[in-house]
Amino acid sequence: MxxxxxxxxxxxxxxxxxxxxxxxxxxxxxxxxxxxxxxxxxxxxxxxxxxxxxxxxxxxxxxxxxxxxxxxxxxxxxxxxxxxxxxxxxxxxxxxxxxxxxxxxxxxxxxxxxxxxxxxxxxxxxxxxxxxxxxxxxxxxxxxxxxxxxxxxxxxxxxxxxxxxxxxxxxxxxxxxxxxxxxIGCDVVNVKIRGKSGHAARPHEAHDALLASCQYVVALQQIISRNIDPKNTEIISVGTLNAGTAVNIIADHARLSMNVRSYDIASRDITKRKLYDIADGIGKITDCAFELEYVDGYExxxxxxxxxxxxxxxxxxxxxxxxxxxxxxxxxxxxxxxxxxxxxxxxxxxxxxxxxxxxxxxxxxxxxxxxxxxxxxxxxxxxxxxxxxxxx
The missing domain is CATH 3.40.630.10 (Zn peptidases)
Known part of the structure; x- marks a missing residue:
């Protein structure tokens, strides 16, 4: 030709x-x-x-x-x-x-x-x-x-x-x-957190879903720095976080969503497992229930x-x-x-x-x-x- x-x-x-x-x-x-x-x-x-x-x-x-x-x-x-x-x-x-x-x-x-x-x-x-x-x-x-x-x-x-x-x-x-x-591969993770509402003046009687969500977002950052080989690119980006209804009410629910992006399938698997492990741990600490939906996207x-x-x-x-x-x-x-x-x-x-x-x-x-x-x-x-x- x-x-x-x-x-x-x-x-x-x-x-x-x-x-x-x-x-x-x-x-x-x-x-x-x-x-x-x-x-x-x-x-x-x-x-x-x-x-x-x-x-x-x-x-x-x-x-x-x-x-x-x-x-x-x-x-x-x-x-x-x-x-x-x-x-x-x-x-x-x-x-x-x-x-x-x-x-x-x-x-x-x-x-x-x-x-x-x-x-x-x-x-x-x-x-x-x-x-x-x-x-x-x-x-x-x-x-x-x-x-x-x-x-x-x-x-x-x-x-x-x-x-x-x-x-x-x-x-x-x-x-x-x-x-x-x-x-790069890309997955989506949606997280629901259920706590127990209460008066802002009596937080000890509530289970604060907003606090639990914040702790979760911060704890996620250690996955990349402490669990993933530095030679492998891995990204966790939390894009949304919504919680609570009023300034004087302890939040009984929170929702957040994130992207997980990976160039390495083994690193992706580690991240997925750690997202669930951290949710279990913070759930026990805060007495809040975590529900994760991990949507496998593009490898x-x-x-x-x-x-x-x-x-x-x-x-x-x-x-x-x-x-x-x-x-x-x-x-x-x-x-x-x-x-x-x-x-x-x-x-x-x-x-x-x-x-x-x-x-x-x-x-x-x-x-x-x-x-x-x-x-x-x-x-x-x-x-x-x-x-x-x-x-x-």
Whole structure:
């Protein structure tokens, strides 16, 4: 395949897809119109199989013309965010309070362009490619878990999986990748504390849920400093704490919520256990009852060394030596990890450095988040390069 020529030929069409999607964003698990658009395009490209999965996700299969071989999965997330757009784009969101503020419109356009090119050149590779357009990535529990349980990593069995994420950057048109951790895991913990109300002048007759909640928040800080290996990043951030009803009443209830973020699964397990241990201890001291709801969110994304090296080497070979930068990007959490961790499938997740439009660089999820559409050429090029090397 003449990668650069093929990308130039499809570029304007890809931009049109991206802008249409950007104008019509849909929230997680509500992506009916988006999924229909994707389905219709894939059917138009004459892939071997196109299916709706879990209502608003789309999965397609393309068999290579050179015979049997490995199966490569490529994933793009498709949902938007509850953000009011402030970019000033001529193609800005037409839906009040909704925006593609994380680049998923670009992810879809890139993967559609990749699918179209490969469908027209299916005789250039062996094995097969599974295109996964995932719903609901932005909202717990994410779409990946449901898709894996629906069997998208089987029939045929996926041997490796790759995906990318658009990020604003001072550079445009390079990928950033490395082996090892590239996206932090994120869980949510909700805590209810029940005490016994009483008059503020007679605290000895009450069980102070507010005091218990404060002691709990302070005690949590020792988990990181005394239980986690300093080489491993672990974060506990308490975001809400609500307690009490009046200034002269001892609080009989409290609620708090927090994020637990981890790059290391063993550290995550230690933190989870200690959250319960500390709750038990403070409950005994304060005579208050603690109820914890630990919501397993997105596990850390840890790139497989071999697949990460494959992506980097393929891009250098087909896109040029300066197309690759070794490193990661502090994006947050992503449920791409579930495809790898739940099934043992080696994979790699990389970042597409996409520049920015307008007067400043704004992070993903910001109402003025922007990026340069020309970066999509590198995204398609990276996927085609990997196919050329992995399925040759």
């Amino acid at each position: 003449e990668i650069h020529r093929l990308i130039e030929e499809i570029y304007e069409e890809m931009v049109g897809w991206r802008r249409k999607l950007h104008e019509e964003p849909e929230l997680s698990f509500e992506e009916h119109q988006t999924a229909a658009f994707i389905y219709d395009k894939l059917a138009e490209f004459k892939l071997d199989r196109v299916d709706y999965v879990c209502e608003t996700a789309v999965v397609a299969l393309l068999n290579g013309g050179k015979g049997a071989g490995k199966c490569l999965a490529i994933r793009a997330d498709i949902d938007a965010l509850p953000v009011t757009e402030q970019t000033g784009y001529a193609f800005a969101s037409r839906r009040d309070g909704l925006m593609h503020a994380c680049g998923h419109d670009g992810h879809v356009a890139i993967l559609l362009a990749t699918a179209k090119i490969l469908a027209e050149h299916r005789d250039s590779f062996k094995g097969c490619i599974k295109f996964i357009f995932e719903h609901g990535e932005e909202k717990f529990p994410g779409g990946a878990k449901a898709l894996v349980h629906a069997g998208v990593m089987e029939h045929p069995h996926v041997d490796s999986i790759i995906g990318l994420h658009i990020v604003p950057s001072d550079e445009c048109g390079r990928i950033r990748i490395k082996s090892g951790p590239v996206a 850390p994304t840890i790139n497989h060394e071999g697949v990460a090296e494959l992506v980097a080497d393929a891009c250098r070979k087909h896109l040029g030596g300066d197309s690759v930068e070794i490193g990661d990007y502090d994006l947050g959490s992503d449920d791409f990890s579930y495809y790898m961790n739940a099934t043992g499938t080696p994979g790699a997740y990389f970042f597409l450095l996409a520049g920015y439009e307008g007067g400043g660089r704004y992070v993903n999820h910001h109402p003025r988040f922007s990026w340069k559409e020309a970066a999509m050429k590198t995204g398609v090029g990276a996927y085609l390069a990997v196919v050329n090397e992995y399925l040759r």
